[in-house]
Amino acid sequence: MFEFLFKYPLAAYQKGEFLFATGWPAWLLALLSALAAAGLAWHARRVRSRLQGLALCAVWTLQALSAALVLVLLWQPALAVQSLKNRQNAVAVLVDTSRSMSFGEGGVSRLEQAASALAERVLPALGEKFSVRLFGFSDGPERLPSLGAESLPAPGDSSALGESLLGVLRESTAVPLGAVLVASDGADNSGRFGRDAMAEIRKYGVPVHTIGVGRERIGGDIELSDVTVAAKALPRSRVSAQLTLRHDGQSETATRITVRDGSSVLVSKPVTLRPGETVRREWIDFGAGDPGVRDLVFAVEPVEGEEFDRNNARRRVLDVPRRRRRILYAEGEPRWQYKFMRRAVHKDASVQLVTMLRTSTNKFYRQGVDTPDELENGFPSEEEELFAYDALIVGSFEAAFFTPKQQVAIREFVSRRGGSLMMVAGPNGLGSGGWQHSEIVDVLPAALAPGETSFVRERASVELAPQGRDALVCRLDPDPARNAELWQEMPQVADFQELGDLKPAAVTLLNLRRGRDSLPLLVRHNYGRGRAAIFASGGSWRWRMGLPSDDERHDIFWRQLLRSLVANTAGTVRLSSDRSSYADESRVQLRAEVRDRTYTHAANARVSAVVTPEEGPPVTLDLRPSAGEPGLYEAEVDAPGFGVYRMEAVAHLGDERLGADSLHVRREGGVAEYFRPERNAGLLSRLASQTGGRYWELDELEGLPQEIRFSEAGITAREILDLWDMPALFFLLVMLRGAEWLLRRRRGVV
């Protein structure tokens, strides 16, 4: 319709420049129009008529507009537009041949629909004016002789739309490429079609027209679109995973989520997806188990009639290293809290509590040390000695016990080393111990209430704070209601410490209730690279003595709390990858953050990595220093085979071995295409609009061959397109005159 009225496609107007073909000045047109209007007004006043007032004004306006329109037509309006020269340009046609294009819809696959539409309605017209270069693409472009079934490749396991497009553009630099046409369902699962790739595509200046194929909504489908879980966990610790579920949200759907390690089910729980809730995030906890590598499968049970069930599961690798994390606990006086905290992690496979306890004025009792000389001289006085621990707990110790240098070392332990600090309330601790005037006051999550009275020996009940309900530290039972009940039943503590104002980013996980007053019991926040927490009571041991001997609540809580202190504490080398699971993607971006023994960036280190696939020989490679960040080293690793890859990086500075770290990633095949199987019209539209092309529906391709020629890429010519003879202008003139006639007729003049 647009082209019928306006003679040319919309693209011509968008890209063209408006001008008057006669070359006469526009001001003259405006002047003559004004004179015509004035003349008509003069005439209307002179000639006596039955038309008066507003009707006369309306008639005069219609006449003036008609006169102006005729004058415009005399000036010969036109469009100057760059258009592709016939027979001198090429057009690349990319057809998505990935597996998702083989999904059937109405008995015909998406690929068949696209090939048929192109072959019947687009390619013949394009072939008359341009050289057509046909490509198929999944993880990369591939030239096709034709779109016939015999020429199409087998369905690919992934879709790299952005990279395939870039590949065609790069390959076509020697060809006068006028435009690109992409027929796809828009599923790019390479993970690399981001802003940078889009900017690079735009740089070529070639308009990309996209054709959307497939349904935009698939009813009844439940997809496990993502699983977020830590790559590493401490032995026998609890791990929390966040599952993101997508469904159409049309009706209430009951299903079940399950976590499996091989054939054994770790945990399973029912989930009800509510109407209108298209995205649901669900947390699920499970035990990390003994040291080793867990190949976990997270799955959503398919519902009846579900069309795609291969998008109901995701795999993740969980590394459970054998190393015990070491926590230094400095306690200023013998007390029951100390005893029961030690007992809670006595045989813990993941945490080693190294303690120094002041027993008399100048004597210390050490427990959990590795060697006889560990902590022999008391609390570490050098950073290197302190930084060897993963976390630090300070109990009922006055700040003045620590030298200024030791206090600074504690602050840097959190800020620079990335360790965790937890202070436990006591008669000599926190505000009563003068810590509010120490070097570490900024590190703590509370301002600290000063004075000797901040530690109070009175009873108080414990309760879960709102943010504690979701915290793994406070999880005594996977069921939230039962968990809250278990906390409510906890025996009272008989002492607590007032903390003063909490810092803005502090998170309170547990509270103490005294009558109407609520006081924070467990507070934490992040500081620098590390974390700091306060446990504001020395009386949690009553949860052990006040409950039956087979009740594990006290020990579970303290194990979880102490593990949380060390779970994210990195060593001198921290190895990471851009993802933990690679579905149909073989390139792993490896990054190693390297620091020396004082945890200062090691910019001149030598970092190498050994990549060991599940099957096949290991490969050794060097990581190169990052240009942007000192101490950061990067490498791209190819992981062609499926399975779990172990990657271990070792850093040296000269002859000194700084440290090592390892990680595991999983490489999968043939699964990516089943996720987000519906058409991604948003991506296709964005690609078209940002490159100067247009997004087309499969059943509206008639104007495509005509529109594709308006391009500034390739070999073009400036073309003048007359507008004076467009039907829309004549319709307008007729309408103006018709409106005047109707008006006169209604007033009885005609």
Add this chain to the structure above:
Amino acid sequence: MTLGRVRRSGPAIGLLLLGAVPVLTALQFWGGRRDGDPRAWDFDPDARAEFQFVRYAYGSGGGGGGWGRRRGGWRTDWPDAEYHLTNGIQRLTVIDTAYGGRFFDPMDEKLFDYPWVYAVEVGRWHLEEHEAARLREYLLRGGFLMVDDFHGPYEWASFMSSLQRVFPDRSVTEVPEDDPILHTLYDLDRRTQVPGIQYVWSGTTHEKGGYTPHWRGIYDDEGRLMVAINFNMDLGDAWEHADWPEYPENMTALAYRFAINYVIYAMTH
């Protein structure tokens, strides 16, 4: 006095003697408070100190608590032993210690608020099944029991008959020389027999045939001592008579050291 006068005054003497029984008994019981600090009778469970000296007020087979329980051997050396020892703990360590002590019946729920308990003269103790079960639960939760002042094979057998009700499946073993309990603050050996007050007039360190001192104990599944047994010794007397010029000062000092090690061990293991 003639026999006839005696016969005439017999009923009056009998009445006097009958009336004297409860008075003397009361004096025997309350006599313990003759120099006591009233704070020792403070049964507030929220006591304002971390460490409390708690006595285990066991029965002696007389059937239950109350008056009969209070007449038992559990209160031997009380309250001077507590006063002296807690004073010593305050002086020699940084433990926040309550001055004096307190006691609880075996079935008192408040016992669970105090993870350290002292039982004395356990050669005469008797625990009913339900009391033994409660003590077992107390120890398994993390409580610590120190027993003291019993001697010789007869009292050992008597002690064990009740202890076996507490832990039928755990054996009593000698505490080895390198056990942490002998080294938490003081490095102690096991060769010195700490005698009771009878040493002052008898000159012997042993009594009732208990010639050799033994430091024994019952361990939990993690190798931690739950019950510390001082057999053929009397640390309680050594604490109680710390202010007696006649009682050997070195024995009192040793008894303090053992007690401090026990307390620190109980608060660290």
